Amino acid sequence: MGDTVLLDTLEILRKSGNKIPEQVWETVEDAILGAFVPQMTVGNERPCEESDFKQYLLNIGSKLKAIALIFQQIVQNLGCDEFHSNKQISKNHAVHLLILCGEHSIDDKWTTKETIKYSEELLSLLCKLWCCKSVSLMLIGDESRQEYFGLFSVALLSLRPKLEKNTWKTYPAAVSCYQWLLFQVKSPHLSPHLSSVLPTALIILDDFVLDNRICGIKCLNHITDNVTRTELGWSGHGDVIYKALEPLLYQREAAIIQPLVSCLITVLGKVEGGYIRDEPNYQWSRYDDVLEKLLQTMEMEDSLALRLAYITSLPPLLAAAGLRICRWSKRLLHVCGCYLEVAGHSQQKEAQHTLLAVQVFLHQCWPLVPAHSQILLEMLLRLLCDITYKEETTGRELDAEEQHILNLIEDCLVLVVKIAPEQSKMLCLDLKNRARFNRIFETVIDKVFE
Template structure:
């Protein structure tokens, strides 16, 4: 291992790397990948699942950094520190300003956005959908942020290829029944972004009173919201409803009676801090 590190350090002054060094580096990298876990379907992953691997990571990480850049169950303070040092050294060697540029080149500022993302949609979408379907709420929120980025940077037409937009909607619809406050805001923001491309006409002037998936979402959300006693969850719904109601346009009329009933209930029993949350909904 020490010999390998010395060989890697010579990259600072010599760009030629022998075949033996390349082979040894590849072996270290392969052995240092975050291991595949056989659990995960019956329970979430835990830090204890990786306790036998972290010492190996700390030893070998000077030649591998991607999976240890951010805090996770399989990282430690040592591995994250080494990751930063390694990335900084690689950026210096390759004359890059960031790790993103190091990985995808100078076009990194647009590489994963319009019009490039559509070329990779079939590759990135399945991973995002799997992440959204995780046990852990934090992981689900991360998956939602990935889907939000995908939705934002593909066109309406591309979302309709092979029914991919409908697949995303089904994945998000299942989460609407979850009752975690930290999930509600990003989830409803993502749903509104998606339906903005899947529902309605092609211009902002198109509008009608037909039942749509906006109504399906409102039906679930209002059912969850009514009689809710958990204050953080109430605040999450109150903060998210104005955007959803505004996106529903004239269709919101069919829900006005139920909305007023919920708002009255919340205002009657809620503390002063929740009065501010109700005002934007009344303004819609």
Template sequence: MELSGLVRALRLEAPGPEPPPAGLPPGLPPAQQLLPQIQRLLSPGPGRAPEAAVLRELGAVLEAADCEGLLRGAVPAALGALAAALGGFAAPPRQEQEGADLPPRAGSGAATAERAADVGAVFLRLLGKLEAARSREGLGAAAVGPVLRRVEGPVFVLAATHLVEGPWTSGGSRGVAQELLAALLRAAGCGSVAEFLRGKSEEEEEEGRFAAVLGLLQHELTKDTWECNPATKLVFCWTLPQVTRPWLSPHLERVLPPSLLLSDDYREENKILGVRCLHHIILNVPAAELCQFNRAQVVYHALYNHLYSREAPLIQAVLLCLLDLLPILERAQRWQQQSSPTAPCHQVLQLVLTQMEAEHRLALRRVYARALPAFLQRLGILMVRHLKRLERVILGYLEVWDGPEEEARLGTLEALRCAIEHAWPRMPCRLPVLLPALLKMIWDVHTDQSPTPEPVRAALLQGATECLILLDRCSEGQVKVLLEGVSRSCEEPRVRECLRKVQESA
């Protein structure tokens, strides 16, 4: 088999007292010529060895090779080209962009997983040799580093592609991927994936491997190609969160465009992936860099458009992301000495309240209600611009039971408490509508026959009681006066307990 040339090249590069085995023909090919031979063997065609047989032979070659021979001469460059070729060979087949959202053809996923498992086994042999060379006296990390730098990118991408279950994976390929990632970290001397990607420490100024991984993924993450390989987006979305502040900042120009592309897709799953990537970037890149070239504004407009969606998981991801982006936008406006009544936070809250007021789906009502207190907290007293709509939303949400966990009503009570604390001068005039709504909710919770857990009922009653106490304080005792008659006529012990707490509050 032509692959025997690799054995000869490795043995020639490895010094030692043993002469080459007898019977070898003269004119052995140099190491840099090995890649075309292997590519020819792996290419389909008549008279070629089967792919699995070629990979098994290649694994056996690496197993038999001398550790020191892998680190000398032209062999490291040949191994780097070999790793790149094997990584491309094991990658899932590209799809036409028009049909990128279609499932893979029958059998193609199983074939891809089988190829990946075979290539992973070859990589495991190679990493085993490099790990042995790293601990060998006279070699160490300095000798292994140049070779490892050439092969670790394709190895990492292959492992990340098959770590998570997908149409192109199988139980075998996922098991090999886990072993491969663990072997790669051992060979690199790293304790975690994050350390592998970013470098061991900022003080040592050791460059991580994130740039190399992005280099391999970048040509598959452009506007015209990202839909052709669905595995690439998952590798990117899994790798990006591993790199945090301050290591992510130098890669901003390379990670922001793919995140925006994903978030702009028409499929909800891709939108959520993109929004989560954008959120990670917002949390781990300095605000000054995000504000350069209006990057933060671009991200804001991309997120704002998603607020018109009707999917609860996407809305939840967008609202969480906006909560961390809004302070950056406000800081940028202060730097530019701009002041506008239509500031981003006001725009978002106005749209959220508009959506909440007309929303009837419980899943979305829960998402909105959980996020509302944080937006009110951020605006503070400036929420008075939205009090009329906010009041209608609070009244409507307190009336409706939304499930055993009562997430919507608990979030609404928290929003009301926040509104009373920050906009208390505007609350006394709203007692005629807020006080009956809170009392009605207390009575409904007490008499409710639904399977609501007792801790949830107690939390609702406690939240309503706290709101009544705050209303009493900001109205200079009017609530106590209005509740005197109710306390005397009420016979339900649980309701009387809530009213007693209000009456006895300082």
């Protein structure tokens, strides 16, 4: 929008009072559509780069500023009731403006701090015009009003041509807008739109670009978390999501592991077992399939970044699987022992999450602890010796992370001794008398066996 057009439009608005001429709405419509991020055909060949949007970034800031000035004047001229009285016009403009703001909702290759600021300002003005308190209410509708409808379906319909299987990679801003719109709608309002939002998330997931896969995983996690178990069962939606996520377990990329496991936990929580959380159904399930693949990969992994990603994801997965992890106890403890051998010397984050996994095992599989007490005590006491040995040799006090690890070790040892007192007493018979390695070690042992 040129300066002359902007000034003419503002002048018309100042003179028009509370009646907005059709000419102004046409100017606003053209300005909004002209500010959309253009199609990038290069996206079919490679991921879009910041240089691809160089031309777009030259004037998008001034375009959004002009649109914001016009809407500020419209807000001054119009009350919300007047704007809402013509639903067709208000709906079209609101949807187009929502999509434009969604494209500039987060920091990305086609956005700047200036465009994000104007996007937030435009959303605030739009909420005033639509007589609602938030973007979420605008999307889902406000039941407190006599005439209400949400804009979510209309916005998805408007975005659909850009998010088809053959076009979505050329419209990266439309993908960002879809994710932003999706995250604004939560339970129970997302359920009616399940068949509309799920295909796009699956299309984004099925890509070779890491960022797109992570985006698809986050969208699927949000969808699964905000619909009911019954709705996921309709037409096998839950099974489709699981089948789409399962192959990603074999991919060795640290950035994808945590969101992937988190999404799988959400999906399995809805599609496995009964409606009662602790229903006693311990037959082989897809929890076991995931644990089998994950533990197998963890055993062979030597990359520190991947090891940390895997072990960080393990405790919540074990907690979600519950008593099912009993059948994996031997393999699980072997993995934890191997990770603690390395983590005790340098990888403190890895040690913390490994100990959390051991804690989950102790709580969930306590009947098996006596049979595995020797392995548990060996790995915990070895790590305790490694951690406390540093304090004695370097002469410095333990830092916050080391102290946290020490507390976790103590908690795990207390649980082992409490659950398997006879075995612990027999295995640690001479520990209190002969193995007095250092002051902190002695203090912890005294607390555990008091």
